[in-house]
Amino acid sequence: MIENLVIVESPAKAKTIEKFLGKGYTVKSSFGHIRDLEKKDLGVDIEHNFQPQYEISTDKKAIVKELKALAKEAKTVWLASDEDREGEAIAWHLFEVLKLKPENTKRIVFHEITKDAILYAIEHPRSIDKNLVDAQQARRVLDRLVGFEVSPVLWKKVKPSLSAGRVQSVAVKLIVEREREINAFKEQQYYRVCGLFETADKAQVKAEVQERFATKEKTLDYLEACKAATFTVRSVETKPTTRKPAPPFTTSTLQQEASRKLGFSVSQTMSVAQKLYEHGYITYMRTDSVNLSDLAIQTAKAVICETLGAKYSKPRNFATKTKGAQEAHEAIRPTYMNKPAIDGDRNEIQLYELIYKRTLASQMAEAELERTNVVIGLSNHNTSFLATGEVIKFDGFLKVYMESHDDETDDEDSGLLPALAQGDLLNRRSITATEQYTLHPPRYTEASLVKKMENLGIGRPSTYAPTITTIQNRGYISKESREGTARNIEQFELKGNEINSTISKKIFGAEKKKLFPSDMGMVVTDFLSEHFTNIMDYNFTAEAEESLDHIAEGSIQWQKMIGEFYNPFHETVESTLKNSERNSGQRMLGNDPVSGETVSVRIGRFGPMAQIGEGENVRYAGLQKGQLMETITLEEALALFKFPRKLGQFEDKEVSIGIGRFGPYIKHNNAFVSLKKGEDDPGTITLETAIRRIEEKREIDRNKQIRVFDSGIQILNGRFGPYISYNKANYKIPKTCKAEELTEEKCLEIIEKEGTKKKTTTKTATTKKTSTTKKKGNKK
């Protein structure tokens, strides 16, 4: 017999709360939602007022059974899921599924896991807010209807297995639109002019001309003018400013800062944060709130006063401004503010330090700065130089933490300026004019996409990372790094009475871990934008949220809202299925100068491809990595048909050059060797070089083999250490075995064990395999 059963969402939370409540309370976790719409079917009974068809999720069967048993013998059941829409729904599903009785069930909520907050909650129970639950049901049903009615349209009209949804489709659209802005961007050349001056007491001043010079001629004219000019300080203006610390972390801002400062991916940040949370080092990591508990504010204050002094302390609480924020939790902060460092692996230590400093800084005084602008005039020209200086009078929060920004440039040197006064004459040391190019809008990183989504109110803290993974898995977008190309940059330097010109190389267009749309992403975005304009609208979610708020207030019935959406929506689905063409994104590029036939690109069964002609003499070639159907030129498309290129014979077998999914390769005797990046060009590589590459590859392969058995079993040295290769499948070697000492029998044993394991575990891998074997079977 137990006195009280308390059910929360997270097991880590359960542990903490159990400690606070002590004897008489059993605290359990539901591990999130326990029930959801039917997995297989639509799960919504359209005919009967959108009645949701719920089922207990397979991975929750065991926990539901356990909770049921405990609830039965408990005197009072406390439903303590989060205080937001989803949390309220979880409480309601628990109530329904566990068959709880109203007279001994109590609903409690708290925003922070502190003893006071929990005890207060226990003293102030309420009942389940059915209106809020209905808002959640509407949200759930809406997402299901959109996802499960639009995706099948894509299967029919574009390609099987594709997906569409309220959140993911808009996320892809953001990336597609950005790519198009970049393609449409017209870069402009200009010159930037900087000067180095000297005061009478030999102090140096760096300044920049406020104007951009559009041409080389104008730039050189200006430098000529500088030759004869005298330079005078026209004005000195000093203004005190302050800088405020950023609020403590939410999921989104943590992902952004961890990306900028630590180079973490969005999902990496979340898994490291999860570990910190499970260890009890930080508060909950999926939150949209910047709120801190009073306890946290008080302990931060104590820490700051003790270690840095009272003048550094300025306790504050921040207001959440994010659209659609639900604020069920606190901001992400250290559990104990008096713990500046933790034990853990490198990533955990770094992320904790980031969270610690950010939280502490948020409770610190503003930094006081003094910004100085000095205008330097020329005697013979009305364009002036501007020197800026920034002096920190009081560092305040900057002592521990400074937020980073996406568009940071490192060449901004606004440090200390020497004492200058109006009318001071300055000596010209040197003036340099450097060729520049305007930059296209930046591609999204994972983290900047999350920021954008949050601004639009699309997605939730628990879904940012999974959504980004999904749209990559579907092949709509990919995270890539590109090397960029070197370009000659001209620089003119005026020193004394001479102007010297130098040329230096600078890399342009380099991208690091940026999000690029694929052809499929673009075709699907266009298709959806054409037929489902309202869902693709950036305001769709925001407007839906407004309706959900009305449901939560009790002013509309949830089925009414869904009905108003569904009826016209379903008609669009039907008419699109009936009337729209299959969409392969085909684009005509022109005519082949040799045959005169048309050249086009489109998405084929195996991805984007180029095509010459139609009917009998049709020829195909796949597009290369980095090429987009939207931007490929006729010349680039024609070049794809030059492969495979025959080079000649080696060891009585033909050597040819081809271009595959992973770039250009050499084919010889059914073996494949990649060309060397940056050195070999597939269009011009000679037989001699190709043979050298083949021989290099053979040498590497020889070193790869640890042991080879007659049965075909091989022990190889791979990227992740030694492994067993047999019948084109790879097997992991258990840590207890030494690769060099493995016998053939032992290998077979491992293969058998791994083989049977695979069937039960990796679902995605097995389904993929069956689909490919099917295709092969069909061909024969």
Add this chain to the structure above:
DNA sequence: CAGTGAGCGAGCTTCCGCTTGACTT
């Protein structure tokens, strides 16, 4: 992984938000 791009038809795919593990090539 190194090429492919036909057509038929069965059977499958798919959403967003709550939670953790159990996966490792």
